[in-house]
Amino acid sequence: MQIVETLNEGLKRGYTLTIKAKDIEARVEGEIRKVAPQMRMPGFRPGKVPANLVRKMHGEALQADALNSSIQEGVQSLVAKEKLRPAMSPSVELVDGYAHGKDAELKVELEVLPDVPTPKVDGLKLERLTVEADEAAIDASVLQLANQQKTYEDAPKGHKAALGDLVVIDFVGKIDGVEFDGGKGEGASIELGSGRMIPGFEEGMIGVTANQEKTITVTFPADYSVDYLKGKEATFDLVINDVRVAKEPKADDDFAKSLGLEGLEQLRGLFKGQIEQELNNLTRTHMKRRLLDQLASSHDFEVPPSMVEAEFEQIWKQLEHEASHDADPEAALKEMEAEKEDYRAIAVRRVRLGLLLSEIGREHKIEISSAEMSRLIQQAAQQYDPKDRQRFVEWIQQDAMASAQLRAPLYEDKVVDFLFSKAEITDRVVTRAELEAAIEADEDEGHVHGPGCGHDHHDHAPKAKKAAAKKPAAAKAAEPAKEEKAAKPAVKKAAAPKAAKAGDEKPAAKKAPAKKAK
Structure with a gap:
């Protein structure tokens, strides 16, 4: 195989690969030798079908399979030899199609991950806003439950x-x-x-x-x-x-016992734990945003346009969905269009922070254990009907992208926890209203957050940006890139018939099963 570099500009790379016809033919011959003993044909004893008949009957399919496997291995070899770290799947196109007996010339284009500067994790200073679960909040929750269970x-x-x-x-x-x-x-x-x-x-x-x-x-x-x-x-x-x-609702021992509990104190204890968990989540949300703000303001490097475009598309689709449910969809869409570049800037920063978190995790050897991954898969499988759960598990185990998407939130949390452990944190007790107001202020200022994203002065935009705040970032990127998995090429439609299979990783039957209706 011959490799010629045709483009090396910023993060963009381009190559032509030439796969010799004799190498493709050798693969075909190998496949014929492999399948011939398994074939059955009238007039021939099992396993005795001549190779020339196998070629005549299945030559076209074997040729396409040989070409596809040659393309995949060729691109993977290119990635390894040039020590590339693809940001997205490489684009692969057969030049002038492919004819039997001819060399296959491929045009390969990709973007590589940038060299992320050594992350600055020292000197981080954070304020942790904490709220105590007061008795009044617990009483209100108990009474609200009693009201929901009212009798007549x-x-x-x-x-x-x-x-x-x-x-x-x-x-x-x-x-x-x-x-x-x-x-x-x-x-x-x-x-x-x-x-x-x-x-x-x-x-x-x-x-x-x-x-x-x-x-x-x-x-x-x-x-x-x-x-x-x-x-x-x-x-x-x-x-x-x-x-x-x-009837007047009564939050007493009898009410608690009607719910299967020992008494009112147990019910209050359950609500206290729930409220404390909610408050802890709010505290973490606020502190994580401030952490990401500091990382965003202290790191700046080029990011792959293809990753930015994928992230922007996710943001935009979410905004379009929100706009379609607005009282005036047309006006909402018009406002979005006016702020399109602001959203694109947010996509850039999300990707940058995703890569940054990935680099921090890689440098400090933060990993998801096999036990943690198994728990994630089993938890996610519960969203499906029992008959589909095993199929979901198999799909996650075989599809690298699906696995990365499932793994990313936990990985990011582990990186964030590591950064919290390195930061100088001061505590301040506030009310729940004050904490919620601080989080709301972030959103009102256009701080669009999600896994691997933060904010800076480019993020300020009107209220519509709240919609994107709920959308997970495409930077799934909190997980370190697996170069060997990213190297699977996506062959453009212009390629020869059947060669498009070169980018396929899994058969259609392995698609994710539909989630159970709720």
């Missing part, structure tokens, strides 16, 4: 139904005086003010009493789920069977 009792005679009461009714719905399908029910229990019914229905029952009959008029929403009812005015003939009032 018959209202006093003559009681007029009010918001919060439970009304038991029979009803018949009509449009233009004619009953419609699905508009009839008996013994329906409706909590007034719950918002379960179409607008005007619950409001129309305020003031009714038990054993009363009433007709109300309502209009179905224009976006109602049943087409023939959309926007239609309807009447409902109601018979009020009963009106019930909610």
Whole structure:
């Protein structure tokens, strides 16, 4: 195989590879020798089919397979020989297609990972905002749960139904005086003010009493789920069977025991632990952002455009999704377009910080153990139906990209924890409202965060950027790059027929199984 460098500009590299026809033919011959003993053909004893007949019947497929495997090995050899660290899968194109008996000439283009400067992990100073789980918050949580479990009792005679009461009714719905399908029910229990019914229905029952009959008029929403009812005015003939009032919720031992606990103190202890965990997560979120801010401000280096583009596309798709649910989608999209370059700058910084965290992890030998990876896989598998879980596990184990995506958040957390251990941290006790306000201030200033991302003065933009704040960064990059895995080429459509398989790593049957419906 001959290698000629055609481009070496910044992080971009280009090469032409020439694979000799005799090498491809040698692969074909090897495959024929391998499959011939396994073939069965009328008129020949098992394993005695002549090689020339095997070639005649399967030569085209064997030729394509030989070409594909030659391409893969050629690109991997190029990566190893030139000591390249691809940022994304190399692009591979057959020059002028491929003809049997001819040398295969490949055009290979890729971007390499930059040489990341030695990360500065000393001298980090962070403030940890902490909040204590106070008794009032615990009491409020217990009472809220009690309210959610409320029970009802018959209202006093003559009681007029009010918001919060439970009304038991029979009803018949009509449009233009004619009953419609699905508009009839008996013994329906409706909590007034719950918002379960179409607008005007619950409001129309305020003031009714038990054993009363009433007709109300309502209009179905224009976006109602049943087409023939959309926007239609309807009447409902109601018979009020009963009106019930909610019992005063009591957060006491009896209530706790009704939940299967020993008593109120155990319930309070559970809520205390939950609240403490929530507060700890908020504290970590704020401190992690400040850590990433410091890293972003003290490191600057070139990043691969292909990684930036992939990250930007993820941000943009998330923003488009958010805009589609906005009250004025057209205006939201227009605002996004006006700030497009701001979002691209955020993508640049996300990728840079992802590479930086990766380098910190590599330099300090931070790794994900096989036991930790197994736990991650098993936890993720729980999102799937039992019959699909094993298939999911096999897919993760065989697909390098899927495995990296699953591993990345934990790896980043481990790198961040390492940096916390190196930082000088001062503690300050604040209220929950103050901590949440500090986090909200980050978002209002356009700090778009996610795994491997931080913010700097380029990140300031209007509120729309909050949408991207929830989107994990494409820099999955917190995980050190595995050059041997990144070297799988992606053959462009311009390549010869079947040669496109050269970039395939797994058969179609190994796609991720669909997650179970929730």
